[in-house]
Structures are given as C-alpha cells and as structure tokens.
Amino acid sequence: EVEAVAKPSRALTLTGSLGYLDAKYLRFDDGRRVPPGTFSCNPTGAAVTCRPAFAPPISARLAGDYVVPIGSAQLTLGLEGRFIDKQFLSVDNRPGLTEPGYALGNAYVQLDLERNFYLRAAVKNFSDTRYRTDGQEFSSVANIQTVYYGDPRTWSITAGFRF
DSSP: OEEEEEOSSSSEEEEEEEEEOOOOOSOOBOTTTSOTTOBOSOTTOOOOOOOOBTOOSEEEEEEEEEEEEETTEEEEEEEEEEEEOOEESSTTOOTTOEEOOEEEEEEEEEEEOGGGEEEEEEEESTTOOOOEEEEEEETTTTTEEEEEEOOOSEEEEEEEEOO
16 A cells, blocks of 8 residues: 655645555355365355455555635635445345445635634535445345445535634
8 A cells, every 4th residue: 555645835735545455255155055175255156256345456546635815715626536346245245245446536625714624525425426335135035136335426515613
C-alpha cells in the first residue's frame, strides 16, 4: 500500500493512495457438503477461484482540496474519487455473490467563518453508481442468495462549530 500527499500550492492539497492485495486461502475446510479436510471453496462443486471475501486486489483513492480565502473566512472545494476492484462477497466464492468493481465520486464545498463556525454541503456517490457491499447465502434454505447495495447518491448539509 502506498499513500501520498502533495501540496503544489498554498491553496491546493492533493492526496492519493493505491493498495494491492494478493489474498488467498492456504486451507479452506467446509464440512457442509464435502468431506472434512477437503479443500473446497464452493460446496456446490462449481469451478471457483478460491479467493477470500472482501479482499479486492486493487483499491485506489485520489482527492484534492482547494482553499479560497474570502476576507477572514475561507471557502474549500473538495473532490474525491475511489476505485474498488472485483471482490467476492461470500467466503466460499459463490457464483452471483460478487462485486465486479466500481468507482465512486464525492464532492463538497465548505465555508469556514470566524469563531470556528462552518457550513458544508456535500454529495456522496455523485454518479449514483450501484455497487454491492455484502452478500449472504442460505444453502440450507433452497440456496437463497442475497446481496446488499451501497448508498445511492446522497446529499448533505452540515453546520458546525469547532472548539
């Protein structure tokens, strides 16, 4: 994993990170439908890749903040992009319980006023990307599979005071 911060000017700050993960099972004993001690990622017998769940090979983030002084106040504009690579959402790599990878964008504008008061407007997932965050399988109940999705585009307005 690598992280970096750059400040090319007094007003601009850039941050970024890149992660690489080569996760794998060394042993996976699944006693549901295979003999104990047998290496199997999927008790259904389907061909699978045998990778741990929630372990995307690549993850990346790039963000920037730009500060504009306005008298005794300041206006900050922020933009962030994130990328998460393909990952499995079940420990036994069930087909259908995967996230093929996604990119998200977030942005905000913040006005910092005198006496530590601030107002902030933000949007998360501004492209309204659909992405899976979790999955469950119920092999004992007709092999039902369920996936859960991340938040859609979300707007927020915040007023705060720092002390």
